[in-house]
Amino acid sequence: MPDMLDSHLLIAGEAVSGGGRDVHDVLDPATGERSGGVVHATAEDLDRALEAAARGFRTWRNTSADERTAILMKAAGLIRERAKDIGAMITREQGKPLKEGIGETIYCAMLLEFYAGEIKRLYGRTLVRPAGSRVEVQYHPVGPVAGFAAWNFPALNVMRKIGGPLAAGCSTIVKPSEETPAAGLALVQACIDAGVPGDVVQCVFGVPDEVSTHLLGSPVIRKVTFTGSTAVGKHLAKLAAEDLKIATMELGGHGPVLVFADSDIDKALDTMAAAKYRNAGQVCVSPTRFLIEEDVFERFRDGFVERAEKVKVGPGTERDTDMGPMASARGLERMEGLISDATGRGAKLLAGGTRIGNQGFFHQPTVLSEVSTDAEIMNEEPFGPVAILNPMKGEDAMIEEANRLPYGLAAYAWTRDPARRRRLAAEVEAGMLGIDTGAVSAADAPFGGVGWSGYGSEDGREGVLACMVTKTVHEG
Numbered sequence: 001m002p003d004m005l006d007s008h009l010l011i012a013g014e015a016v017s018g019g020g021r022d023v024h025d026v027l028d029p030a031t032g033e034r035s036g037g038v039v040h041a042t043a044e045d046l047d048r049a050l051e052a053a054a055r056g057f058r059t060w061r062n063t064s065a066d067e068r069t070a071i072l073m074k075a076a077g078l079i080r081e082r083a084k085d086i087g088a089m090i091t092r093e094q095g096k097p098l099k100e101g102i103g104e105t106i107y108c109a110m111l112l113e114f115y116a117g118e119i120k121r122l123y124g125r126t127l128v129r130p131a132g133s134r135v136e137v138q139y140h141p142v143g144p145v146a147g148f149a150a151w152n153f154p155a156l157n158v159m160r161k162i163g164g165p166l167a168a169g170c171s172t173i174v175k176p177s178e179e180t181p182a183a184g185l186a187l188v189q190a191c192i193d194a195g196v197p198g199d200v201v202q203c204v205f206g207v208p209d210e211v212s213t214h215l216l217g218s219p220v221i222r223k224v225t226f227t228g229s230t231a232v233g234k235h236l237a238k239l240a241a242e243d244l245k246i247a248t249m250e251l252g253g254h255g256p257v258l259v260f261a262d263s264d265i266d267k268a269l270d271t272m273a274a275a276k277y278r279n280a281g282q283v284c285v286s287p288t289r290f291l292i293e294e295d296v297f298e299r300f301r302d303g304f305v306e307r308a309e310k311v312k313v314g315p316g317t318e319r320d321t322d323m324g325p326m327a328s329a330r331g332l333e334r335m336e337g338l339i340s341d342a343t344g345r346g347a348k349l350l351a352g353g354t355r356i357g358n359q360g361f362f363h364q365p366t367v368l369s370e371v372s373t374d375a376e377i378m379n380e381e382p383f384g385p386v387a388i389l390n391p392m393k394g395e396d397a398m399i400e401e402a403n404r405l406p407y408g409l410a411a412y413a414w415t416r417d418p419a420r421r422r423r424l425a426a427e428v429e430a431g432m433l434g435i436d437t438g439a440v441s442a443a444d445a446p447f448g449g450v451g452w453s454g455y456g457s458e459d460g461r462e463g464v465l466a467c468m469v470t471k472t473v474h475e476g
């Protein structure tokens with residue numbers, strides 16, 4: 001596999017770089033220093049990619065289900081074989097511990113394997129009609145897809161942009177984040193190496209808004225799929241609406257965690273503290289607002305602080321590191337602003353609170369408590385290693401607070417009461433609800449949010465259907 005220190009474009013199966021194209025630095029978040037470069041596409045490159053995507057769509061949609069399944073299974077196998085190398089690229093460019101980078105890559109293979117299997121189950125249906133007439137509901141791939149992925153999961157976010165479309169029979173042009181280009185590019189290369197035609201899966205980089213404006217301005221693209229902030233998601237949804245392109249938006253969240261006095265507190269603490277500091281909190285489903293029944297507040301608070309203080313922060317390349325640096329200096333600045341705003345409004349700082357050293361982008365695992373609802377951090381996704389612990393009085397108030405924000409991605413609850421579990425499942429507004437678990441993502445389960453967390457699903461059968469349209473054929 002080529003070393004992707006300097007990431008190129010993959011257009012119509014060809015590695016494209018040089019020729020006077022702009023090259024931008026990629027930084028290693030553990031040092032803050034340059035680790036490689038990323039080539040930016042020109043407008044002509046993007047036009048060539050669009051032409052190829054139109055060609056590729058015609059080829060791929062007419063490739064048999066058996067062949068598409070076999071090719072995607074082979075690609076998944078190559079991704080598994082290359083997981084150590086791809087994991088190392090993730091750590092070098094995004095900062096997370098190597099074991100997490102490798103795990104993320106394996107998860108990409110699992111997702112592709114699931115999608116490959118789904119190809120054979122994309123049935124339509126025949127409706128009941130009198131003899132001599134019939135009505136058939138068919139599913140067809142929507143057309144070429146443009147995908148834009150964020151830097152927090154450099155591989156998984158890209159796989160979510162290409163796996164569903166490829167399974168559905170669409171061609172796809174993906175733009176991984178320019179801050180973390182290598183792993184996404186390596187996944188696209190694995191698909192090509194396995195036999196996906198180069199016109200069908202392509203990878204570009206550039207100035208994000210220029211690339212999306214160019215691609216979404218073309219009638220060739222019929223669907224856009226984006227992972228990132230709500231602000232950019234709204235912008236891209238408007239661009240998509242101008243040409244009535246369909247869209248999947250996987251945007252930010254503000255994960256509430258409802259901790260009830262009847263729960264297994266030690267298990268809740270172990271699970272949720274690990275979930276909070278995973279990937280330095282830069283996870284769209286990160287648990288953020290802990291709403292804790294007052295009877296167990298002190299116990300939960302003290303247990304959480306104890307665990308936060310034990311998290312080993314260091315470079316992702318070191319074996320015993322639990323939490324790497326934040327991915328960029330932007331994340332550190334954001335944390336500083338949110339924490340000082342919260343403490344200025346009376347929040348208690350119980351652990352962490354500041355950057356570590358001045359090399360790289362390391363931040364202390366942080367715990368705030370008794371944070372007032374008007375603090376910025378109670379309303380905006382912190383996307384960093386900070387937990388907010390607030391005491392609450394009773395189930396109704398906890399559900400009301402969980403539903404207060406316009407976001408609704410992941411929510412969590414800890415309770416042993418079966419009737420309460422059902423009430424929470426009915427009333428908490430979220431795309432995913434984890435009850436007595438921190439795991440809310442699986443290859444065969446739809447992943448996505450409601451409200452300002454976006455719309456449409458990735459993963460699961462829904463992730464393929466999101467790239468398909470129906471055609472009803474009525475025969476008299």
Ligand code: NAD
Nearest residue numbers: 148149150151177208209212228229232251252284381383
């Ligand atoms: P952002 O939305 O500006 O960027 C996220 C990704 O989108 C980046 O990789 C960027 O290259 C790309 N992007 C930005 N503008 C684009 C455009 N016009 N067209 C196409 N792609 C575009 O977010 P950020 O500045 O990286 O982070 C800010 C906040 O966004 C975070 O603090 C967090 O709240 C949220 N975020 C959420 C997720 C998620 O998983 N849902 C991921 C990253 C960021």
